[in-house]
Amino acid sequence: MKSFLKVAWLLWGVLIFPAYAVDLPDTVRQALKKAGIPESAVGVYVREVGADRPLLSVNADVPMNPASVMKIVTTYAGLEMLGPSYTWRTEIYANGNLENGRLQGDLIIKGYGDPSLNLENFWLLLRQIRQTGLRDISGDLVLDYSYYDLPAEDPGAFDGKRYKTYNVAPEALLVNYRTSTLHLFPEPQYGRVRVTADPDGQLLNVQNHLRLTQKKCGAGGVRVNIRDDVPQQGHVTVALEGDYSAHCGPTVYYLSLHESTAYIHQLFTGLWKQLGGTFSGRVRRGVVPETLHPISVYQSPPLAEVIRGINKFSNNVAAKQLFLSLGETQSKGNGLVSPDLARIGIRQWLLSKSMSFPELVLENGSGLSRKERISTRHLNDLLNAAYFAPTMPEFMASLAVVGVDGTTRKRLKKSAVARKAHIKTGTLKDVSAIAGYVLNHKRRRYAVAFTVNHPKSGEARAAMDALLEWLYIKI
Numbered sequence: 001m002k003s004f005l006k007v008a009w010l011l012w013g014v015l016i017f018p019a020y021a022v023d024l025p026d027t028v029r030q031a032l033k034k035a036g037i038p039e040s041a042v043g044v045y046v047r048e049v050g051a052d053r054p055l056l057s058v059n060a061d062v063p064m065n066p067a068s069v070m071k072i073v074t075t076y077a078g079l080e081m082l083g084p085s086y087t088w089r090t091e092i093y094a095n096g097n098l099e100n101g102r103l104q105g106d107l108i109i110k111g112y113g114d115p116s117l118n119l120e121n122f123w124l125l126l127r128q129i130r131q132t133g134l135r136d137i138s139g140d141l142v143l144d145y146s147y148y149d150l151p152a153e154d155p156g157a158f159d160g161k162r163y164k165t166y167n168v169a170p171e172a173l174l175v176n177y178r179t180s181t182l183h184l185f186p187e188p189q190y191g192r193v194r195v196t197a198d199p200d201g202q203l204l205n206v207q208n209h210l211r212l213t214q215k216k217c218g219a220g221g222v223r224v225n226i227r228d229d230v231p232q233q234g235h236v237t238v239a240l241e242g243d244y245s246a247h248c249g250p251t252v253y254y255l256s257l258h259e260s261t262a263y264i265h266q267l268f269t270g271l272w273k274q275l276g277g278t279f280s281g282r283v284r285r286g287v288v289p290e291t292l293h294p295i296s297v298y299q300s301p302p303l304a305e306v307i308r309g310i311n312k313f314s315n316n317v318a319a320k321q322l323f324l325s326l327g328e329t330q331s332k333g334n335g336l337v338s339p340d341l342a343r344i345g346i347r348q349w350l351l352s353k354s355m356s357f358p359e360l361v362l363e364n365g366s367g368l369s370r371k372e373r374i375s376t377r378h379l380n381d382l383l384n385a386a387y388f389a390p391t392m393p394e395f396m397a398s399l400a401v402v403g404v405d406g407t408t409r410k411r412l413k414k415s416a417v418a419r420k421a422h423i424k425t426g427t428l429k430d431v432s433a434i435a436g437y438v439l440n441h442k443r444r445r446y447a448v449a450f451t452v453n454h455p456k457s458g459e460a461r462a463a464m465d466a467l468l469e470w471l472y473i474k475i
Contacts, residue, residue, distance in 0.1 A: 027469070031462040043376040044060065046446055050388070064453050065431045078307065084391055090173070093109075105138070108143075108144060110288050111144065114300045116300045142283075165177055170321050179256055205235065222253075234258060261284070261285060326345045327340075380435075383436065400424065417469050440475050
């Protein structure tokens with residue numbers, strides 16, 4: 001009888017509790033071996049959502065650099081701390097006499113960290129100002145950046161590439177990520193490469209020395225040389241040199257070339273004229289006088305929409321802006337937010353959910369960092385919590401759908417797991433990571449976190465894809 005009960009107890013345990021696997025699946029292990037990545041450089045944690053025990057756990061408590069997967073922390077915290085309908089405001093003030101559509105004084109724009117103030121939305125903001133009846137501005141354009149309390153930042157500090165748009169530093173008033181877009185169009189009928197700049201203005205001088213070739217796309221290459229034009233302060237020359245294959249088709253280069261006030265001034269002047277207004281003043285930084293009230297307030301799209309760009313396309317600058325906005329919960333009405341307040345806010349939010357992540361290191365919340373750390377166990381804990389949160393639909397919809405869109409649009413397109421996984425990817429030098437959800441063939445959903453910190457991390461994609469396929473097909 002005792003033997004029977006013992007066997008029955010063991011069988012009950014097998015049926016009730018999911019298997020706990022220490023070892024990686026063979027397909028994943030072989031892919032790592034082929035890539036030359038030791039298992040000691042890997043952190044993996046997989047469990048069915050809602051389960052108490054993991055399906056798979058390897059080095060799960062080791063603090064690792066997650067690269068852009070850190071955006072999961074920032075966006076989920078944002079949805080819960082600020083709410084999915086949260087919007088950023090940008091305030092406009094008239095500092096002077098405003099009568100009959102004419103402002104005898106300065107126009108002031110004060111930013112509150114809107115990460116979505118791109119060209120289209122900035123045009124909408126100016127159109128909203130025109131709808132107040134304001135047409136002619138006799139004074140200057142004054143830009144108020146005072147809402148952020150930030151130390152000076154070298155845009156090239158991360159990797160020495162100061163003109164790359166992903167290195168743009170956060171600002172309370174950030175327009176179009178200070179981006180200049182160069183469009184390259186091969187024109188074989190004329191034997192040339194046509195180049196256009198957007199926005200097109202007097203601050204940017206483009207020198208096109210490209211040679212059109214019929215070589216295979218990727219052969220040769222384009223060199224982008226940038227120099228600041230001194231003594232013409234604020235003016236930048238971009239020289240494009242090298243070979244460009246007609247087989248490459250149109251290409252786009254994104255560059256951050258100008259200081260913020262000069263960039264906004266140029267953009268404002270051109271768009272204001274297009275909207276039928278007049279303005280010929282200068283630009284300067286300043287602070288809104290306490291006695292003024294805004295004549296217009298522009299509201300950004302809601303946070304639930306903004307995080308789709310952050311997670312699906314891994315927008316680092318927008319993630320940094322959102323991270324700083326989390327400091328609003330700690331600013332206590334003093335009107336300033338800072339990275340320290342954001343870190344405090346996130347930790348208090350985690351504690352409110354009975355989650356303590358002692359290994360968590362937050363620098364800017366985007367993952368574009370050599371300092372940030374989190375374990376795969378705790379990434380998985382966040383994914384599990386998010387799945388049962390009221391904001392789950394907004395959060396999951398922000399993740400890239402494997403084989404369909406975002407950073408995973410070209411990944412596993414012909415695999416059975418395509419369209420069945422919502423994933424955030426992360427890539428840095430010596431770092432590769434994925435985290436998200438897989439809905440397998442039995443309609444069971446698994447939360448997965450997989451991080452590699454190794455010089456050969458760039459070869460880890462096959463192993464990560466193998467894990468996603470294993471979860472879909474084998475489990």
